Amino acid sequence: MSQARRHLGSFDGILFLSALALQLIGLVVIYSSTVGTPSAGAFQRQAMWMALGMTGLLIVLVIDYHTLAEFSVVFYAGCCVLLLLTIVFGRVVNASKSWLGAGGVQFQPSELAKVATILMVAAYLGRDQVRGLGFVRFAAVSGIVGLPVLLIMQQPDLGTAATFMPLLVGASFLAGLRIRTIVILTLIVALALPLVWGHLKPYQKERVKIFLEPTRDPKGAGYQLIQSLIAVGSGGVTGKGFLSGTQGSLQFLPEQHTDFVLAVVAEERGFIGSALVLALYFVVLTRCIATARGARDRLGAFIAMGVACVYGGQALINIGVVLGVLPTTGVPLPLLSYGGSCLVSTLLGLGLVLNVHMRRLVN
Amino acid sequence: MRPLRDPRDYQEERRLGARVTVIQVLFGAVLAVYLMTFWYLQVVRADYYRRLSDSNHLRRVTIAAERGLITDVEERPLVGNRIAFNIRLDREKTENLDALLPRLATVLNVSEATLRDRLARARGRPRFEPVVLKEDVDLKEVAWIEARRLELPMLSVEIESRREYPHGDLAAHVLGYVGEATEEQVKSDPEDLFDLGDIVGKAGLEREYETSLHGIKGWKEVVVNSHGREMQEVGEGRPPSPGHALRLTIDLDLQRTLEEAYGEELGSAVFLDAKTGAVLAMISRPAFDPNVFAHRFSQDVWQSLVRDPRHPLQDRVSLSKFAPGSVFKVVMTIAALEEGVAKPERLDHCTGSWRFGERVFQCWGIRKGGHGWVDMRQALIESCNVYFYRLGNEMGIEKIAKWAHLLGFGQATGIDLPHEESGTVPDPDWKAKAVPRDPIWHPGETISVAIGQGALEVTPLQMAVFAATVGSGGTVLKPHLVQAREAREGVEQGNDNDAVLRHLPLHPETIKVVKEAMWGVVNEAGGTGAKARIEAYDVCGKTGTAQVFKVSRDIDADKLPKDKRDHAWFVGFAPKDDPQIAFAVFVQNGGHGGTVSAPIAKAVLERFFAQREGLKGGLSVASAAPPR
Numbered sequence A: 001m002s003q004a005r006r007h008l009g010s011f012d013g014i015l016f017l018s019a020l021a022l023q024l025i026g027l028v029v030i031y032s033s034t035v036g037t038p039s040a041g042a043f044q045r046q047a048m049w050m051a052l053g054m055t056g057l058l059i060v061l062v063i064d065y066h067t068l069a070e071f072s073v074v075f076y077a078g079c080c081v082l083l084l085l086t087i088v089f090g091r092v093v094n095a096s097k098s099w100l101g102a103g104g105v106q107f108q109p110s111e112l113a114k115v116a117t118i119l120m121v122a123a124y125l126g127r128d129q130v131r132g133l134g135f136v137r138f139a140a141v142s143g144i145v146g147l148p149v150l151l152i153m154q155q156p157d158l159g160t161a162a163t164f165m166p167l168l169v170g171a172s173f174l175a176g177l178r179i180r181t182i183v184i185l186t187l188i189v190a191l192a193l194p195l196v197w198g199h200l201k202p203y204q205k206e207r208v209k210i211f212l213e214p215t216r217d218p219k220g221a222g223y224q225l226i227q228s229l230i231a232v233g234s235g236g237v238t239g240k241g242f243l244s245g246t247q248g249s250l251q252f253l254p255e256q257h258t259d260f261v262l263a264v265v266a267e268e269r270g271f272i273g274s275a276l277v278l279a280l281y282f283v284v285l286t287r288c289i290a291t292a293r294g295a296r297d298r299l300g301a302f303i304a305m306g307v308a309c310v311y312g313g314q315a316l317i318n319i320g321v322v323l324g325v326l327p328t329t330g331v332p333l334p335l336l337s338y339g340g341s342c343l344v345s346t347l348l349g350l351g352l353v354l355n356v357h358m359r360r361l362v363n
Numbered sequence B: 001m002r003p004l005r006d007p008r009d010y011q012e013e014r015r016l017g018a019r020v021t022v023i024q025v026l027f028g029a030v031l032a033v034y035l036m037t038f039w040y041l042q043v044v045r046a047d048y049y050r051r052l053s054d055s056n057h058l059r060r061v062t063i064a065a066e067r068g069l070i071t072d073v074e075e076r077p078l079v080g081n082r083i084a085f086n087i088r089l090d091r092e093k094t095e096n097l098d099a100l101l102p103r104l105a106t107v108l109n110v111s112e113a114t115l116r117d118r119l120a121r122a123r124g125r126p127r128f129e130p131v132v133l134k135e136d137v138d139l140k141e142v143a144w145i146e147a148r149r150l151e152l153p154m155l156s157v158e159i160e161s162r163r164e165y166p167h168g169d170l171a172a173h174v175l176g177y178v179g180e181a182t183e184e185q186v187k188s189d190p191e192d193l194f195d196l197g198d199i200v201g202k203a204g205l206e207r208e209y210e211t212s213l214h215g216i217k218g219w220k221e222v223v224v225n226s227h228g229r230e231m232q233e234v235g236e237g238r239p240p241s242p243g244h245a246l247r248l249t250i251d252l253d254l255q256r257t258l259e260e261a262y263g264e265e266l267g268s269a270v271f272l273d274a275k276t277g278a279v280l281a282m283i284s285r286p287a288f289d290p291n292v293f294a295h296r297f298s299q300d301v302w303q304s305l306v307r308d309p310r311h312p313l314q315d316r317v318s319l320s321k322f323a324p325g326s327v328f329k330v331v332m333t334i335a336a337l338e339e340g341v342a343k344p345e346r347l348d349h350c351t352g353s354w355r356f357g358e359r360v361f362q363c364w365g366i367r368k369g370g371h372g373w374v375d376m377r378q379a380l381i382e383s384c385n386v387y388f389y390r391l392g393n394e395m396g397i398e399k400i401a402k403w404a405h406l407l408g409f410g411q412a413t414g415i416d417l418p419h420e421e422s423g424t425v426p427d428p429d430w431k432a433k434a435v436p437r438d439p440i441w442h443p444g445e446t447i448s449v450a451i452g453q454g455a456l457e458v459t460p461l462q463m464a465v466f467a468a469t470v471g472s473g474g475t476v477l478k479p480h481l482v483q484a485r486e487a488r489e490g491v492e493q494g495n496d497n498d499a500v501l502r503h504l505p506l507h508p509e510t511i512k513v514v515k516e517a518m519w520g521v522v523n524e525a526g527g528t529g530a531k532a533r534i535e536a537y538d539v540c541g542k543t544g545t546a547q548v549f550k551v552s553r554d555i556d557a558d559k560l561p562k563d564k565r566d567h568a569w570f571v572g573f574a575p576k577d578d579p580q581i582a583f584a585v586f587v588q589n590g591g592h593g594g595t596v597s598a599p600i601a602k603a604v605l606e607r608f609f610a611q612r613e614g615l616k617g618g619l620s621v622a623s624a625a626p627p628r
Helices: A001-008 A013-034 A041-061 A065-070 A072-089 A109-125 A135-151 A158-162 A165-174 A179-199 A202-212 A219-234 A261-291 A298-322 A340-358 B007-046 B046-057 B098-110 B112-121 B137-147 B183-187 B202-209 B208-215 B252-262 B299-305 B325-337 B364-369 B376-382 B385-395 B395-406 B427-434 B443-450 B460-473 B506-525 B547-554 B591-617
Strands: A091-093 A098-104 A105-107 B058-063 B077-089 B129-135 B154-164 B177-181 B199-203 B217-223 B230-238 B245-248 B267-273 B281-287 B348-350 B352-354 B359-364 B372-374 B475-477 B482-486 B491-493 B500-505 B542-544 B567-574 B581-587
Touching: A013 A041, A013 A261, A013 B267, A041 A109, A041 A340, A041 B460, A065 A072, A065 A109, A065 A298, A065 A340, A065 B007, A065 B199, A072 A109, A072 A135, A098 B245, A098 B372, A105 A298, A105 A340, A109 A165, A109 A340, A135 A158, A135 A179, A135 B567, A165 B007, A165 B491, A202 B058, A202 B217, A219 A298, A219 B007, A219 B046, A261 A298, A261 A340, A261 B007, A298 A340, A298 B202, B007 B460, B046 B058, B077 B137, B077 B325, B098 B112, B098 B129, B098 B137, B112 B129, B137 B177, B154 B506, B199 B202, B199 B208, B199 B372, B202 B208, B208 B385, B245 B443, B252 B267, B252 B281, B267 B460, B299 B567, B325 B376, B325 B385, B325 B460, B325 B506, B325 B542, B325 B567, B325 B591, B348 B359, B352 B385, B352 B443, B359 B372, B359 B385, B376 B506, B385 B443, B395 B443, B395 B547, B460 B475, B460 B506, B460 B567, B460 B581, B482 B547, B506 B542, B506 B567, B567 B591, B581 B591
Parallel strands: none
Antiparallel strands: A091 A098, A098 A105, B058 B217, B077 B129, B077 B154, B177 B199, B217 B230, B245 B482, B267 B281, B267 B581, B348 B372, B352 B359, B475 B500, B482 B491, B542 B567, B567 B581
C-alpha cells in the first residue's frame, strides 16, 4: 500500500465536511443579508476566496507538516515583514491600517500571521525532548506570539491582536506552564490593566463601557449590540426564512455579513439554525482536538491544538459578541463571516490539522 | 500517541493528554453556555424580540380619505375637492444645487432665498424625503417640469387633494372652512377619524358635519430600512373610504340673489322655508374666502382676518346678537292678547312722549306731535312707542319674558352649526344674576324692553324663526341647513317632522291682528316696509331699528368709520295667508329698517316666488304676478 493511498485513507472527512458545511451556510447567509444593499456582490467575492482558500488547504495538506515546521521561521519572518509593510503602506479602513494591496487584491497580513505563528510556536514547543514550561521558555513563547501582536496593535487592530491570545494561553498550558508562573503572570497582568486602559483609544474605551451598560447609548455604540439581540431573538425557533430576515438586509444591523453574520443566521434560520452552527463548530473543534490526541508526535499535537485555540477561540469571541456576553471586538466568525483573508487563513489552519491527522500513523 | 522511549516522556504524554482534555471541556462548556443563551433569546424571549424587530422595520402609513362634497338643494356644487400640484426636489439626486436654484427660482417665480429657506428647514429630515419647493403650482409650471424629466431628474410633481370653494366667499359662514386638526380636536374625536395635522373642518358645516365629511382614512403597511426609506408595501392595508356628501337646503340661485342684493352692507340675513325651517339662503357680511384656509396659508392671511376690526370670520346670523328694536312689538302684541291684558280695540293716545316717574320716554312720532289716538293694529303698523310703553307697563316683565321665551328668544334655535348664540331675554331673575352691581329690576327697564331695547338681545336667526312662527300661526320650527346626507348605508333624508319644535296654541284672533298689522306695514300707504311690497304676494313684515350704542360691545367703534346710524331690521314672511318663506334681514348701521333692509328682502322674495311659479307653470317673473 503506497504512502499516498494510506494518507488518503487517513483523511479526516468529518472535519473537512463540517468545515465545508459552515462555509456553505456562510455563503447563503452572505447572499441573503446583502442582496439589495450596498454590500451586494459580497457573495461572489466570498465564493472566489473560498476557491482560493481550498487551493491553499490542498497545498498545505500535501507537504508533510514536519517540512512546514522546518520552514516555520521563514514563514514567521515573512509575515512579520508583511505586517511592517502594512503599518507603512497599508490602506486605511475604519481608522486602522490592516490591509495590504497587491495588484487589485486586498488582504490582511495579520490573518496570515496567525497560521505562521501557530506553526512557529508548535515548532518551538513541539520538540520531543522539551518537558515543562519554565519562566524563560514561557518568555520565549510570549516573544514569538508577542511580536506579531505588537505589530498588529500598531495598525491598530485590537480585535485581531486579541485572537492571538488563546494561542499563547493554550500552548503555554499544554506545554505545562507551572502554577507559580501562572500566579506571577496574573499579578503582572492585574498591575498592567490600568496602564492598558490608559492607552486605549476613546472608541475602544467606549466599547467596553457600552458592553457593561448597553442602553447607555442606544442610537450610538450600543445600537449594534441591541440590534444584534433583536436579530437573534426575533428569529424564534424556526427563523424568518431565506431572504426574509429584516435586521440584516434592511441595514438595522451593521456588519451584517461580517462580524454579525451569525445574528443573521439566527434571524433567518431560528434556534434550529444557530444550534446547527454551534454543533458544526463543536464537531470541527472536537476533530481538531482528536487529531492532537492522536498525533504522531508533540509537533503535530501542538499544531492541531494551536489551530483549535486560535480559530476556536476566535469563534467563541465572535459568538459571545453576537450574544452580547462579550464587548464588541470586530472579530469575524471563522468560515462563516464574509472576508477573504480570514477565510483563507482558517482554511490554511485546517489544512495543517488535516495534514497532522493524515500523517498520524508512523511508517 | 507513539510508543515512548523514556518513562518521563510517557508521564509527559499522559499529562499532555489531560491538558488537551481540559481545553476540550472548556470549549465544550462555552459552546453549551452559548447554546443555552441562544435558546433563551430565540425560544423564551422570541415574542419580545419579534415585536422589537417588527417595530424596527414596519411602519403604518395612513392614506387620507377624500372629503365629502357639499352641494346646494339642486345638487350644484358648493364645496368640492380639486387636485393641486406641488413641485418637489429630491436632494439625493441633486448634484449642483447652487447652479440649479437660480434657474428654479426663475421658472417657479419664487425668490432664491425662499427656496433656500425651504431647503434649510428640511435639513433635519432624511435626505431621501423630497422637499416641497412650491405648493399649488399652475399647469404651465407642471408642464415645464414634466418636459425636463431627463434634464432635471431631481424634480418631481406631487399630487395633493385640496378643498375648493368654487364660489369664493358665497355663503362662507354657512360652509365654514378647513384646517389642520389641533390637539384639542383630536382629543374630542370619539370615532378616531383623524390625527394631529389632518385636514378637518374648523367652522360652519365643514365642522358640524366633520364625522360625515371626513371619511375613513385607509392605511398600508410598509417595510422601511434603517434610514426610514420605504422599501416595499406589505400585503396588509385598508383603502380609504371617502367622506359622505351633504346636500344643503340652500338654493344657489336664491343665495346669489341675496349676495347681490346685499351689496356692500355689513350685517346678515337669513331666509327660511316657512313650512320646514329649511334655510334657503343665508349671508353674513363682511365675508371671507374659505379658499385661503384650504392650504397651509401664510400666517399673515390668518392674522389679518383675526385682527380685522370688522370680524369677518364671525357669523352674524347665529353668533351675533342685537337689540330687536320695534320688531319686538310683535311679541308684545301676541303676549298682551294671549294673556288677556288688552283687547285689539284698546285705544291709547300718543303725544310723542310719556313721562314715567322721573324719566321721559320718547316716541319717534314726536316730530309730528305724536301718533294721536291709535288702536293695537295701528300702533303696530306705525310702531308707536308710547302705546307699547304703557302696554308693557300694564303687562309686567314676567309676562313679556314668558312669551319671548315661548316664541323662541333667549335660547338656541338648534340649527346645525357648531356654535350658536342664545341671546338674552331679561327679567328680574336674570338681572339678579347678570348685574350684581344693580340686582334690582326697575319698572323703567320693562318699558325699554317693551319696545325691544334695554338688555334684550336676539340673533337674526331667532328673528327669522320667529317670523315663521307668526306666519304659521304658532308653530316653532328648528332651522336646518342639510337636506340630505349620505349615510354609511344609503341616503339619509332630513326629516322635516323633526323640524317642528312645538306648537303654541295661539288664538286665531291674535294671529289675525298681528298678520293684518304686518301686512299693513308693507302694503298700506305710508307703511315702514313699503319697499318690500310685491304685487299679489302679500308680503308681511315689521321693521325695527336697534340703537348702535347698545351693541357697541360687538364692534370696536374706535376702529370703524364714525357711523352713528342705527342698525336696521326687516323681519317677515310671505304670502300672508299661506306663508312659504320667512326671513330676517339685518343691516348694521343701516339707519331705518325699511330703507335698506326691505329692498334686500324684496329682491330675494321676488326670485323665490318666480322660482315657485316657474316650477308650477313655467312662467317668468313678470308674467307670474297677476294684475291685482
